[in-house]
Amino acid sequence: MNVVMKASLSLIVLLLCGLAQAQDPLGSWNEGPSKKAIVEFVKKVTDKNSKAFVPAKERIAVFDNDGTLWVEHPMYVQLSFALDRIKELAPQHPEWKTKQPFKAVLEGDMKALEALGEKGVAEIIMTTHAGMTTAEFDEIALKWITTARHPKFKVPYTQLVYQPMVELLEFLRSNDFRTFIVSGGGIEFMRPWAQKSYGIPPAQVVGSSIKLKYELRDGKPELLRLPEINFIDDKEGKPIGIQSHIGIRPIAAFGNSDGDYQMLEWTTAGTGLRLGMIVHHTDAKREYAYDRQTAFGKLDKALDAANSHGWVVINMQKDWKTIFKND
């Protein structure tokens, strides 16, 4: 190598290093207390000379999905899926025209739907989520997610994933964290697209589930989805889901509603440095603004408890430069 080549090479290396430094891994976060809390936490737990150092094996971070990683208004995405599915199946069920809760769904009668209560919702979920094999459901969910459009933003739901949270997931993983979804949503509804949207593989998705049955169909083994609840991964269920799937307590948890209260509590009650954060929907212009008064993603008790528990509240409107992945 001659002198000119050597000099050129050094220059290229320097430029590349400079570029790498300039590229902020949390570029969609405005400077402020939320971004600072994340950066300082990660710095401390990954610094071998810090008292707060945590070995890579124990760097587990858990994320709620609806309202934390993607949009949950005007209703949970999975509920939209269920309602669309009822409409799709309706021609095979003429009796639904006069039978609740299906009648309300088919007529788009939101008032009647809201009045259905738990039993009606359960009936809609079981009708649309059970009675097929896991492979069939996987296909149904994936087909819907790639074709359905959000009523306000008119784009596929996977484009309504929050860019700052995607950056946070990647930032944590680049610091040897393992990232898990811990959601009240259906585990099999999230898995088909979580890898692509969040970089989270199926084994790192924890969610609610219905019972499965193993059986042979023409000699071919299948897992059949039964119309019976197996596990509800919400509220007190979240720490249980975490224990069952992950087996050790996370050191960081991210949620946005009272359904995440116990997950935040369980995570931040551990010894050593912990990070708990709440996404507060404060941006009516770019997304939605809601907290204490909403049917989807109610944030009330967790908001009150944030201060005393040291949970950092993310102000979407102030803290996020961009909201959506494809802004």
Add this chain to the structure above:
Amino acid sequence: MNVVMKASLSLIVLLLCGLAQAQDPLGSWNEGPSKKAIVEFVKKVTDKNSKAFVPAKERIAVFDNDGTLWVEHPMYVQLSFALDRIKELAPQHPEWKTKQPFKAVLEGDMKALEALGEKGVAEIIMTTHAGMTTAEFDEIALKWITTARHPKFKVPYTQLVYQPMVELLEFLRSNDFRTFIVSGGGIEFMRPWAQKSYGIPPAQVVGSSIKLKYELRDGKPELLRLPEINFIDDKEGKPIGIQSHIGIRPIAAFGNSDGDYQMLEWTTAGTGLRLGMIVHHTDAKREYAYDRQTAFGKLDKALDAANSHGWVVINMQKDWKTIFKND
């Protein structure tokens, strides 16, 4: 760098390469059909130019534990733990002296124990595995595993892990497989030592479980272990446990008993190249010899079905150069 230095360096590099080649990752396996099946399978699924190539994300391998990764005779290790635990707790329960199934345990009355049936075994398990927090149980299990000794080999059970299988686990991981335990044993009984013994982290242990309850004790959140079965990860339960925890079908499965039949069936029924293997206990001298006639690890139907399903039967006596990790 002068010529002599350059030559020396080249020599060192050559030597190191030679050493690396000489170090067989499956050194405890004798040459034969079992070792060949493993090596050829891994070669094909990792070769981008092979029709059987599988992307790293889908390289999932599942392992039964008792009798597949470690010893299960004269009884399941976890049953030994439960019996020891009964003896340890006995001073606090004077009534056990006259009450079954505890009387049989305390008197070492194996005949009465064998006659207890499912109800008696369940009572022993619940008494010893429930009523404490997950953290407390973790400590109890870990303390026992480091102090208890196997009745025949007189060493800690963690020294009765099969060296060829540990090499297989490492060989698969070095080829970008993710390795999971899928065992009928208790998930929380295995997790405290699976990382050290097998290199498998808690999140990659799937097993049977009891129900948990989240509650605050003096303001501190705890997960309490309830005396109620949650999930039995055996037989038809294994594919369900796999789906619940891993979310995609494995491409390789390793078992040793009829309890692994459905796991092998589910794994090898997938499209593309698959590997199913059965550890056959044929070595009465170095370990134990048993199959169709045994209370622990009965291998009957799966042995009959191996040929037609293309499952490779590992002959411990012939195929394994060494049996135990610390031979």
